[in-house]
Amino acid sequence: MKAIVVEKPGTVLLKEVEKPEPPAGFVRVKVKSAAICATDLEVIDGNIPANYPLIPGHEWSGIVDSVGSAEDEAWIGKRVIGSNDVVCLKCDACRSGNWRYCSEFEEIGFRRNGAYAEYVIVPAYGLCELPGQVSFDHGALCEPLGVALGTLEKAGAKFGDTLMIMGAGSIGLCMLAAAKAMGIRRIVVCASTGKRLEEARNLGACATIETEKEDVVEVMKGLHPGGSDVVIDATGIESCIQNCLKIARKGGTVALAGYGRGKTMSIRMDDIHINNLRVVGAGNNWNMHKKAVSYMAEGLIDIESFVSKKLNLEEFEEGLAMVRSRPKGFIKAVFQF
Template identity: 75%
Template sequence: MKSVVIEKPGVMNLKDTNIPAPKPGFARIKVKAAAICATDLEVIDGNIPANYPLIPGHEWSGIVDAVGSPEDEAWIGKRVIGSNDVVCLKCDFCRSGNWRYCKDFEEIGFKRNGAYAEYLVIPVYGLCELPENVSFAHGALCEPLGVALGTLEKANAKFGQTLLIMGAGSIGLCMLAAAKAMGMEKIVVCATTDKRLKIAKKLGAYATIATKEQDLMSEMKKIHPEGTDVVIDATGIEECIQNCLKLTKKGGYFALAGYGRGKVMSIRIDDIHVNNLHVVGAGNNWNMHKKAVELMASGTVNIECFISNTLKLEEFEKGIDLARKRPEGFVKAVFLL
């Protein structure tokens, strides 16, 4: 099968590899769409633990083509999306529903081969049917939408509350779309330039702030004078996180949803301590893909406009280059197979 393989950090090739055989409890998917995520760039660059050589790709949709256990045969031929989490299902974490804390947790696209290929192997327990009215390309975006939903849940986000999203990458924009759908108010999206803020405006952001041109603190003082109920950092950048802590309303929630890449930073302790902030990590989200696909199927959240470029797998270099350079109008590139 055709697949894109990261041989080692920085070295990526289109190769002919063996079609994987599903073990008992697993299903083989004929991949129909695989989206390029900014996290894939971190895997390509070696900034995130991964098992090389690796086929990356964790945002996907497809059709079940084979199963490893006869009792799963009913899945064959179904349009699906699925969880990327391979876990033991037996430990206390798994049994309490906290799959990703399992010591055996391995994520498809990171520790196991992912979706930049014609076929992919996925555990049957994580499969979810993709309704006919959701396209394969749109279905591949269930994963980032699920991340956004998980983050909003961890940040205790509620109907009618104000929200500030730092960063207008695809996760930041997914959060905006989900927060709008759940009835959050006066949602502000910040990014360094207004290149992607135009999309945020189109999606219904109450205000956008381009921090290179506008003063973040004084603008926010005008929009949310008492501070913001829920603040989410989707950048992982020290200065952004420090600002977020200052912009969260007293007693409010601040969620960290950006990769820190091992960095250490300084914070003003009293921004958290005196203001009774709830600071939560939101880097791991699971069991949200089902909710995401339901929201897409019902039309409650429509993020189809995020797909700015569709490509063939053979054009992977072009796709990666687009994801790195993020030209004007670019949100997401999706491989269609």
């Protein structure tokens, strides 16, 4: 089969590899759509723990074409999305539903081969059927939408809260789309440049702030007087997180949802201590695929505008370059098969 392989950090090739066979408990999915995520660039650049050579890709949808166990035969021919979490299902963490805490946790697209290929092997226990009214491209985006839903849930965001989102990457915009559906009020989206802020306004942000040009803390005082109920950092950048801590209201919540690349940072303790902030880590996708796909199927969340570029595998260099440079108006590139 054709696959995009990261041979080692910095070396990416389209090549012919052996079509994988599903072991017991796993299925083989004929990939129909695979979205390129900014995290995939971290894998390509060697900034994230991964097993090389590796086929990246953790945002996917497709059709089950082969199963490793007879008991999973009912999946054959079904349109699916699914969890990327490969876990033991036996330990205390797994039994409490916290697959990400499993000591044997391995993620498809990072430690295991992912979906930048004609076929991907995924665990049968993580599959969800993709309803007919949800396209394969939208199905692939259930992964980042699931990250957004999980973050809002961990932040305790609820109907009527005010929200500021730092970062207008695809995760930041997924959070905006999900938060709108949840009845969150006066959502402000901030980004260093204005390239994606028009998209944020189209998706329903009440205001946007270009942080290279405006003082975000000062502007927020006018937009959310008294501070924001919930602030989400989707950047992982020190100066952005420092500002988030100043923008939350006293007793409010700051959720950290951006990848910190192993860096340390300095914070003003009093911003958290004196203001009684709740600072929560929101670092994973927590089995939210099923919720994400139901919301899409019921028309509660519309991410039609997210798919800005459709590519085939041969055009991978163009796709990766777009994700790296983020041209104006670009949100997501998807490989279609």
